Each structure stands twice: as structure tokens, then as C-alpha cells.
Amino acid sequence: MGRDGSDQEMTTATYTHEDPVVDAALDWFTRLRAGTPDDATLRAFRAWRDGDPRHAREFRALEELWGAPTFAKAATLAGARPAAPARPSRAPWRRRLAFAASLALVLAAIWRSPDAVVAWRADYLTATGERERVTLPDGSTMILNTASAVALDFAKGERAITLLAGEAFFDVRHDADHPFTVTGRFGEVRVEGTAFSVEMKDDRDEIVLERGAVAVRCVGASGQAAALHPGEAVSVTATALSPVRRAAPEHDLAWRNGRIRFDERPLGAVVEDLRRYHKGPIFVLNDAAEGTVVSGNYRLDDIAGALRTLAAATGAEVIELPAGVVILR
Structure with a gap:
């Protein structure tokens, strides 16, 4: 996707996915359902789809999503109604552009939500x-x-x-x-x-x-x-x-055994890794501590304990708040 049309209705659908393969799949999916594609368009689509196994997988995932009941409800609310394979349409071109815009926005919104995509796929x-x-x-x-x-x-x-x-x-x-x-x-x-x-x-x-x-x-x-x-x-x-x-x-894959290991890394980089395992947000508000180089080997089921030890080694103070919030200052 990521194209700007000259018509106002299409500019509302402008969206670029960070993954170029997903972006292309979204683009093709929207184009093929916005009207009746001609033979040249269908040939170009098939060449793209068959050019890489991942192209086919991402497009197939969109087709499955299009037919899911939960998506049908969301698409209807947005003005893009999932239906059987498209029949020849006599709708004016502006109507087809409006359909493409609403469809693109719904697909983009769902594809940008990690929870929605991951839970479904x-x-x-x-x-x-x-x-x-x-x-x-x-x-x-x-x-x-x-x-x-x-x-x-x-x-x-x-x-x-x-x-x-x-x-x-x-x-x-x-x-x-x-x-x-x-x-x-x-x-x-x-x-x-x-x-x-x-x-x-x-x-x-x-x-x-x-x-x-x-x-x-x-x-x-x-x-x-x-x-x-x-x-x-x-x-x-x-x-x-x-x-x-x-x-x-032995360091990069230590997580398999429930550990995190690192040698001579800035505290800020270590905290970035620790955030992945902690259910609450972690904030570092101490610039000197954040840049301090540290080494360690800690259990992944006690991130708060690891942070307390690292804070002591870098001269930071740890503040633990409800909901798992941890502040290093």
C-alpha cells in the first residue's frame, strides 16, 4: 500500500506497513476487491503471489481474516462489507474508491494491532x-x-x-x-x-x-x-x-534455561532486554547509571531482583510501584 491517490477518498486510506511483504499483500488485497480487475492486473498479482512462498502465505492470511465473523462485523461498521467473491460491478468509480479506502483502513487497523493479529494467526x-x-x-x-x-x-x-x-x-x-x-x-x-x-x-x-x-x-x-x-x-x-x-x-540463548547473561553492556541496553520479561513498565531516570557498563547472570523469573542488584552496582535508586512499575533514578 503506501500510495497517495489524487482523489480525496483514497488519501484517507494511505497506510504503509513496516513489513514490505505485508504492505504489498494489503495493497493487492484491497485492489482486487475494489472492483473487477482486468487481465493485466490479475497476471501481475499472480506473478507477485507465486514469486515467493511468503507472498502467498500473507495473502492467504488476509483472505482467511476477510471471512472471519469478528472481522466481518468490524468491516461492516467501517463501510467495507465482506462478501462472496466479487461479481462484475456497475458501481461508479468513486464508490469503488470509497470501498477501497474503508477496506484498507479496516485491514490496516487490524494488521497494526499485535494482539489482534497474533491471537488470530x-x-x-x-x-x-x-x-x-x-x-x-x-x-x-x-x-x-x-x-x-x-x-x-x-x-x-x-x-x-x-x-x-x-x-x-x-x-x-x-x-x-x-x-x-x-x-x-x-x-x-x-x-x-x-x-x-x-x-x-x-x-x-x-x-x-x-x-x-x-x-x-x-x-x-x-x-x-x-x-x-x-x-x-x-x-x-x-x-x-x-x-x-x-x-x-551461551549468552544470547541463555533464556532457554530461564537466565539472562551479559558481559560489559550499558545498563540501558540491559534494561531494554529485561523489559521483555517484566509485566510492568521499567523506567531509567538516571543518565549516569544508564550509561554504566555492567555484567551479570540473572534469573528471568525475578526481574525486580535483578534490577535491584544492577541499581546497587550503578549507584541508582530503585522505586517499585503497584502494577509492576519499576523506576531507577
Whole structure:
């Protein structure tokens, strides 16, 4: 999406999703339902859809959402009524533009809500502070970190997982005939048998390889790819891959055992990680403490205790308020 039309009715629908694949799926979905597409449009859509498995998955997810009863109610209230496959329409072009605008706004609003999307699409999800170990249909093992969610596709020989939120670790059973893929917001990891993690951050996906080998690809326009070897990591943004770098899996993946480990990191960066496991907000109001370099190894089920220890080491004061609010000043 993300296009500005010259008509006022269309400018109200202008919206750009941070994930370029979702953005394109939203755009195609709206265009195909705003009127009767011509043959050239249908050919262009099919070329886009068939050009990448994730394109087809995101578009299929929108089609399923379009038919869900809860979405039908929301779309009707917004003026975009879900219906059977579109028949030839004689509606004036302005009416079709208004339909596209209302449909785009409803879809964008739902797609921007993590709770709505995750709850609807996820096969497995964890709450803040929780972890879950899952044996997958092929015998592989998946561990979900805090506030994480995934959707699975193991039908017809597929071994495909979409990370919807948070972070997950995969210990993949070897099967050369059926590659195992994990798709995040910006990157896709493809393996036959190995152990690695994928973490979805606001502006990038982080992939850390513990053992084996994986191929990582940017799902954006660049299509850049990289191969990882044990102990390596890479970041993937909407447009590019970072240089492959050395990682510390014993630290990066300590969460699997309920720990968080870090060496020589600024307190502010550590607190950013701790927030993922704490149900209330954490504020750092002490600039000197925030920049102080710290090291530690703490339990993830006692974030408040970790903060008290870190505050003492950096000269900050801890204030604990109701509803899990913690202030370091």
C-alpha cells in the first residue's frame, strides 16, 4: 500500500506497513476487491503471489481474516462489507474508491494491532515472562521465549514456520528432502537440520546459529542472502542483511534455561532486554547509571531482583510501584 491517490477518498486510506511483504499483500488485497480487475492486473498479482512462498502465505492470511465473523462485523461498521467473491460491478468509480479506502483502513487497523493479529494467526504463543517447549509434527523441537508467537504449516510435506512476535529457538530434525524454513518480519531462514534462534525486533530480525548451518535471506527487494556457521549471527532489515558477525550463543540463548547473561553492556541496553520479561513498565531516570557498563547472570523469573542488584552496582535508586512499575533514578 503506501500510495497517495489524487482523489480525496483514497488519501484517507494511505497506510504503509513496516513489513514490505505485508504492505504489498494489503495493497493487492484491497485492489482486487475494489472492483473487477482486468487481465493485466490479475497476471501481475499472480506473478507477485507465486514469486515467493511468503507472498502467498500473507495473502492467504488476509483472505482467511476477510471471512472471519469478528472481522466481518468490524468491516461492516467501517463501510467495507465482506462478501462472496466479487461479481462484475456497475458501481461508479468513486464508490469503488470509497470501498477501497474503508477496506484498507479496516485491514490496516487490524494488521497494526499485535494482539489482534497474533491471537488470530498463532498456533502457539506465550505471555510475558513465559516460555514453552513444543515438539513439532516432524519431531523437531521449538522453544518459545517470552511474549512470542508462531504459526505452523506442516501440511503436504511442508516444514514452514512464521514467527509472528518475539523469539523462538529451533532444534531441527534433519530431512534433506523437506527443508525447514522460519520466516520473520524481514528474513527467512532455511535449513535441513540444525539449531538456531530467530528474534523479531521492531526494525530487524536477529538470527543466531548454535550448530549446523543455515541460509538466511532478506525477503525485501534486495533478496540478499548469507550463510551462517556455528557461533555466528546476522541481522535482517526490510532492505538488507548486516555483515555476518561472531555471536555468543551461551549468552544470547541463555533464556532457554530461564537466565539472562551479559558481559560489559550499558545498563540501558540491559534494561531494554529485561523489559521483555517484566509485566510492568521499567523506567531509567538516571543518565549516569544508564550509561554504566555492567555484567551479570540473572534469573528471568525475578526481574525486580535483578534490577535491584544492577541499581546497587550503578549507584541508582530503585522505586517499585503497584502494577509492576519499576523506576531507577
